[in-house]
Amino acid sequence: DTEVTQTPKHLVMGMTNKKSLKCEQHMGHRAMYWYKQKAKKPPELMFVYSYEKLSINESVPSRFSPECPNSSLLNLHLHALQPEDSALYLCASSQDLPTDTQYFGPGTRLTVL
Amino acid sequence: GEDVEQSLFLSVREGDSSVINCTYTDSSSTYLYWYKQEPGAGLQLLTYIFSNMDMKQDQRLTVLLNKKDKHLSLRIADTQTGDSAIYFCAEIFSGSARQLTFGSGTQLTVLP
Numbered sequence: 001d002t003e004v005t006q007t008p009k010h011l012v013m014g015m016t017n018k019k020s021l022k023c024e025q026h027m028g029h030r031a032m033y034w035y036k037q038k039a040k041k042p043p044e045l046m047f048v049y050s051y052e053k054l055s056i057n058e059s060v061p062s063r064f065s066p067e068c069p070n071s072s073l074l075n076l077h078l079h080a081l082q083p084e085d086s087a088l089y090l091c092a093s094s095q096d097l098p099t100d101t102q103y104f105g106p107g108t109r110l111t112v113l
Numbered sequence: 114g115e116d117v118e119q120s121l122f123l124s125v126r127e128g129d130s131s132v133i134n135c136t137y138t139d140s141s142s143t144y145l146y147w148y149k150q151e152p153g154a155g156l157q158l159l160t161y162i163f164s165n166m167d168m169k170q171d172q173r174l175t176v177l178l179n180k181k182d183k184h185l186s187l188r189i190a191d192t193q194t195g196d197s198a199i200y201f202c203a204e205i206f207s208g209s210a211r212q213l214t215f216g217s218g219t220q221l222t223v224l225p
Contacts, residue, residue, distance in 0.1 A: 006155075033211070048211050098211045107154070
């Protein structure tokens with residue numbers, strides 16, 4: 001089973017709202033990732049958690065706040081977003097080595113009004 | 114720094130073979146990947162090749178790696194309309210600390 005699940009599939013929010021994106025995997029992977037993808041572009045790495053600790057933050061604005069409550073779950077908390085933050089947000093996971101294959105979820109399509 | 118390049122578009126007739134090309138600059142790449150993305154969907158891992166291999170075949174997919182020219186290709190045999198998607202080449206290398214470097218993606222259109 002190489003499944004990563006994400007909820008919700010679609011999210012529309014105003015600039016003053018607070019919302020969260022969720023990601024789950026049950027493959028025993030110890031690294032989890034958040035990517036942002038604009039239309040027709042490759043994914044851009046935002047955050048990496050390794051063994052539930054934040055290991056990479058690619059200079060992401062503080063209106064995006066990641067959380068890794070346990071080894072299977074990854075959240076992305078959103079607050080005071082801008083319209084340019086509208087994108088597909090992808091979660092991925094991999095086993096414990098830095099070069100291990102990353103498996104992606106279906107994504108959450110976020111629209112900020 | 115590392116860079117991965119792909120052509121943006123490819124059109125083929127149904128039943129023909131498709132060849133999607135990718136070039137990369139980092140000679141210390143460990144793994145090279147092909148991901149498929151259908152409209153509105155996430156990235157589906159198609160196949161990958163370790164940098165000490167020249168070729169990998171998996172059903173209709175053949176990956177060729179030319180390390181000297183830093184060139185990677187994905188051949189899809191008997192291309193079907195369901196193969197229409199964006200195909201991303203990606204690399205990861207030993208010094209990357211888990212960072213995949215993606216190409217720009219190739220939009221494959223399969224014509225009936």
